[in-house]
Every structure is written in structure tokens, then in C-alpha cells.
Amino acid sequence: MKTLGYAAHSADSDLVPYHFERRELRPNDVAIEILYSGVCHSDLHTVNGDWGDQPYPLVPGHEIVGKVLSVGSDVKNYKVGDQVAVGCMVDSCQKCDQCHNHEEQFCRHGMTPTYGAPDRQSGEITQGGYSKHIVVREEFVLSIPESMDLSRTAPILCAGITTYSPLRHWGVKEGSRVGVVGLGGLGHMAVKLAVAMGAEVTVISRSKSKEEEAKALGAKGILASSDADEMQANGAAFDLIIDTVPVKHDVNVYTPLLDVNGSLVIVGQVGPLEELMSVPLVFNRRSVAGSLIGGIKETQEVIDFCAKHDIYPECEMIKMDGINGAFERLAQGDLAHRFVIDMSSLSVD
Known part of the structure; x- marks a missing residue:
């Protein structure tokens, strides 16, 4: 299938139109016309080569919403015209214990x-x-409920599942005390999801400049990490902290905020941390952990959860030819919303 995308041809180049071909349908494949594609901070890191050499030319994007154009002969769950989505992975071995446990992101042979x-x-x-x-093979295609606004659904496939998975894994429920470090693309989704689960949510940021914004999302307010007295007064105040900051930073300032058995979960930064102090961990059985997206079953779960609770990311719509400007703005800081590309402006002809 001939198609058109925007690709980076090197680590220091803009994304430009790129004609290429998608594979012919295998028996278990679903062909999708993409209607909307979310823009993730990791797209910027990847095309810039921040996480290692890349196989250019490279078309990024892993927050995909569209409709089914055709299906392979063995496809059972999708038909032409269905509203569907594709997230951060498109295959795994399907045979190991992790795949059988519906956690394909941790496939023993690599997703x-x-x-x-x-x-x-x-x-x-x-x-x-x-x-x-x-x-995409059928097992990695997700269903979008008819009630959902497709133009705002795409970021749920990354920002949504990335924050939903640790909230579920660490058992957030009614009355849980949750802190969210950062109020960017990931952070604002973490707040919305935790609030919908019944948690008492506080945003942790360097200043209180976004406090009204945090409260509008359902948080009780902002804890300013630059205020030493306020931080000390909130010692042991949280059962779980979701750390969404996408760059290297010092997590030691947050661990004393955890109650006994509390966990700080890193979902933003990929790379080295500042040296970790063990004293706050050892003396209160606190943990520092990481979490990577979620499996296909859990991703479908977060889509359905968002549909049920009318949860959407804060989105700014752009056309495909506006992607380089969006990348420039993303590089300047972690925006408190997600860019979504309207693919209607992209024509293969």
C-alpha cells in the first residue's frame, strides 16, 4: 500500500514528506486509515537520537486513531469501517510468560x-x-467506543496508558493519596485518571504558578518542591507518587514525601538518575520503581475507562505540516497538553 508520512532523515533534520509503502496484508493484519496521531515527547527524543542511533528515514508516532480500511483473511475482531487505535507497540513473541500475562511490553524476546x-x-x-x-497485526489493534471523540483520543494510547498502568498496579482506589510530579502531557493525564479512581491528588511542581490549572483537573492543589518548609510539612503524605518529569532530575527530594511502604514510580525520564539516597527508603520501606506503558489488555481497559468517565487529554490540534513547530515548542518545555495531528490534511495523491 502506497502511503505518505513525515520522516526525519537524520538526528538534526526537520521532518519532511516521505513517500513509502506499507506491507501487503498478512492473514492476521488490519489496514488502517489514520485520522489522528498524537505527538509524544518520546517522538522528539527518538528522532533527535537522544536515545541512541536511529534507522533513518524514520516516521515517528505511536498514538494512532483511525478507521479500518481492510482486513486479512484470518482477522476475527475487526471489520471495514470500525473505529480503532494503535499504541506504542505492534508485535511481540506472543509465546512467553509475559505475553501470556497480557504484559507484552515486557516480552522476554522484546516487544x-x-x-x-x-x-x-x-x-x-x-x-x-x-x-x-x-x-498492524490484529492482536495489537484496539477498539474505540462509538461514544468517544476521536480527535482527542490519540494521546490516551501513550500518555493515558503510561500513567494508568502504575495507578492500577499500585492499587490506587478511593482515598489513596497520590502525588504527581509535573503537570505536562503525562502529568495532567495522571491527575485526571487518579481523580476518577477516587484518589486525593496533589501536583508536585517547582512553583504554584499552575495551581488553578491543577485544581481545574481535579487536584486539591500544588505542593511547591522549592519550598523547603512546605516539603518538610508534607513528609509521609503520599501512598504513591507518579514522577512524569521527562529529563534528568533529583528524585531524592520526593522520597521523604512517601508514607511507609509508599512508592515513587518514574514514568517520564529514560536515562541516568542523580545518585539515590537510601536513608529515606530503608527507614520507611519506601520504593523507587519504574513503569513502561502497559499491555494490550490494559490499554483497552484505559480506553474504556476514559470513555466511561469522559476523560480526555488536553489537546491542541495541528496540521501535519506544523509538526516541526510543535517539536520546537515541545523542546522548550513539557507542555500541559498534547499536540494531536489532524491527518485529513495529508493526501497521498
């Missing part, structure tokens, strides 16, 4: 990311959602 990785059968490099079409 296949939506872009920038070899296809498990052909070896060709996967290309992502900044394009008009995509072809």
Missing part, C-alpha cells in the same frame, strides 16, 4: 515498537503514525 524497529517477520523497519496509513 516491537510502532516505529524504528525491525518487523519480526520481514526485518523491515516499522514506521509510525505520522502517516496516512498503517498495517
Whole structure:
């Protein structure tokens, strides 16, 4: 299938139009016309080579919403015209214990990311959602309820599942005390989801400049990490802290905020941390952990949860040719919303 996307051709180049072909349908494949594609901070890191050399030309994008164009002969769960989505991965071994446990992101043989990785059968490099079409095996396609606003759904496939998964894994429920470090693309979704689960949520930020914004999302307020007295007064105040900051930072300032058995979960930064102090951990059985997206079953769960509770990311719509400007703004700081690309402006002809 001939298609058109926007690709980076090197670590220091803009994204430009790129004509390429999607594979012919395998028996278990679903061909999708992409209607909307979310823009993730990790897209910027990847195309810039921040996480290592990349197989350019590279079409990023792993927050994909569209409709089914055609299906392979063995596909059972989807038909032409269905509203569907694709997230951060498009394949896994499907045989190991982690895949059988519905945690394909931890596949023992490595999951296949939506872009920038070899296809498990052909070896060709996967290309992502900044394009008009995509072809994905059925097991990695997700259903979008008819009631959902497709234009605001795409970021749930990354920002949503990335924050929902640790909230579920660490058992957040009515009355849980949850802190969210940062109020960017990930942080604002963490607040909305935790509030919907019944938690008491506080945003932790360097200042209180976004306090009204935090309260509008359902948080009780902001704890200013730059205020030493306020931080000390909130010692042992949280059962769980979700750390969404996407760059290197000192997590030691947050661990004393955890109650006994509390956990700080890193979902934003990928890379080295500042040296970790063990004293606050040892003396209160606190933990510092990490979490990576979620499995396909859990991703479907968060989509359905958002549909039930009318939860959407804060979105700014852009056209495909506005992606480089969006990347520039993203590089300047972690915005408190997500960019979503309207693919209607992209024509293959």
C-alpha cells in the first residue's frame, strides 16, 4: 500500500514528506486509515537520537486513531469501517510468560515498537503514525467506543496508558493519596485518571504558578518542591507518587514525601538518575520503581475507562505540516497538553 508520512532523515533534520509503502496484508493484519496521531515527547527524543542511533528515514508516532480500511483473511475482531487505535507497540513473541500475562511490553524476546524497529517477520523497519496509513497485526489493534471523540483520543494510547498502568498496579482506589510530579502531557493525564479512581491528588511542581490549572483537573492543589518548609510539612503524605518529569532530575527530594511502604514510580525520564539516597527508603520501606506503558489488555481497559468517565487529554490540534513547530515548542518545555495531528490534511495523491 502506497502511503505518505513525515520522516526525519537524520538526528538534526526537520521532518519532511516521505513517500513509502506499507506491507501487503498478512492473514492476521488490519489496514488502517489514520485520522489522528498524537505527538509524544518520546517522538522528539527518538528522532533527535537522544536515545541512541536511529534507522533513518524514520516516521515517528505511536498514538494512532483511525478507521479500518481492510482486513486479512484470518482477522476475527475487526471489520471495514470500525473505529480503532494503535499504541506504542505492534508485535511481540506472543509465546512467553509475559505475553501470556497480557504484559507484552515486557516480552522476554522484546516487544516491537510502532516505529524504528525491525518487523519480526520481514526485518523491515516499522514506521509510525505520522502517516496516512498503517498495517498492524490484529492482536495489537484496539477498539474505540462509538461514544468517544476521536480527535482527542490519540494521546490516551501513550500518555493515558503510561500513567494508568502504575495507578492500577499500585492499587490506587478511593482515598489513596497520590502525588504527581509535573503537570505536562503525562502529568495532567495522571491527575485526571487518579481523580476518577477516587484518589486525593496533589501536583508536585517547582512553583504554584499552575495551581488553578491543577485544581481545574481535579487536584486539591500544588505542593511547591522549592519550598523547603512546605516539603518538610508534607513528609509521609503520599501512598504513591507518579514522577512524569521527562529529563534528568533529583528524585531524592520526593522520597521523604512517601508514607511507609509508599512508592515513587518514574514514568517520564529514560536515562541516568542523580545518585539515590537510601536513608529515606530503608527507614520507611519506601520504593523507587519504574513503569513502561502497559499491555494490550490494559490499554483497552484505559480506553474504556476514559470513555466511561469522559476523560480526555488536553489537546491542541495541528496540521501535519506544523509538526516541526510543535517539536520546537515541545523542546522548550513539557507542555500541559498534547499536540494531536489532524491527518485529513495529508493526501497521498
